[in-house]
Amino acid sequence: MSHTQHDASPIYGYLAEFDDKDALFACAQAARARGFTEIEAYTPTPLHGLPEILGYKNYVPHLVFLGGVAGVLTGFGLCYWVSVLEYPLNIGGKPFNSWQAFVVPTFETMILFASLTAVFGMIILNGLPQPYHPVFNVEKFARCSDDRFFFVVLSRDPKFDAHDTRRFLADQKALSVDEVPH
Template sequence: MSELYGLMAKFDTPEEVVEATRKARAAGYRKMEAYSPFPIEELAEILNFKPIIQYIVFIGGVLGAITGFGIQYYASVIAYPLIIGGRPFNSWPAFIVVIFELTVLFAGLAAVFGMLGLNGFPHPYHPVFNAKDFTQVSRDKFFLVIEAADPRFDPERTRAFLESLHPEEVTEVQP
C-alpha cells in the first residue's frame, strides 16, 4: 500500500547528480533512476546499466539481408525467371545493392523501434511527471529518484540521505 513512488532530489549541475548517484549506489540503493537534460555517460555506468540495443540492430540487419536476397532469388529464379544479358538466373552480384539497402533499412528500423520498445515508449504517464519542478529536467536541472520499492528505502532515512547530498530540494513523488 505504498502511497509514495519515491523521493526526488534536484541538482543544479551534472557533476552533482553524478556524485549523488555514485553515493546512493554505494549506500546500497538499487531501484533508482537519474534524470538529465542531455546524455551523461557516467550515470548509466554507475547504475550498472548496459544497453542491449546493438543485438536487436544486428538481428534486424541479418533479417534484412536474408529478406533482400530472398525476394530477389524468389523473383528471379522461381517466380519469374528471365534471361537478361545471358546471365544466370541467380546472378547474385547484381543483387548486392538491394541486399545492402534492405540490410540498412531493417537494421535502422530495428535501431529506432528497438530503442523505443526497450525504453517502453510511448509512455504517456509516469509518476515522476507529478513531481514539482520536474519539467525542468528537459531544460537545465538534474534529478535523482530513489524508488519506494527499493528494499533499503525508508521515508525518513532516505530523505536524510538525499539531504546529505546537498541537493537544491528533496520532494516526494506521488504514484
C-alpha cells in the same frame, strides 16, 4: 514477482534535486555504492557516463544487429525467390542465382531493416509514448528541461527505506528531497 510488496508502497520514490551535474554524478555513484538498483536520473542534456553509473543496459545495438541480419535474409531471399523460383529470366545468359547482382538489394534491405529497428527499438525500449509519469506530480520537476538535475530512488528498490533513503539523499548536497506520489 519479488517487487509485489514494494509496489503496494504509497509512493513512487524520492526525488532529489541538484543544480550541478557533478553533484548528480556523485549522488548516483553513492547510491550505487550503497546497493540501490532501482534508480533513475533526469537531466536537461545527455550526460556521458551517467547511464553506465546507473547500471542502465542499452539493448538497441543488439536489436539493430538482429534487424540487420533479418534485412540480409529478407533482401537476399526476395531476390532469390523472384529470380530463381517465381519468375526466372535469362538475362545476358547469366545464371538465375546471380548472387553478384543480389548484393546491392541485400545491402540496402540490411540498412533499411537495421535503421527502422534502431528508431522503433529506441522508442519501444524507452517506453514511449508515455503521457503520464509519477515524477510529473512534483511541481519543481518542470525545471528538469531547463537547469535542474534530478535523481530518483524508487520505492520498489529492495534497499528502499522511507526514513533512511530520504536521509541518504539529503546528505548528497541535494537542494531538496521530495516524495513522489504514484
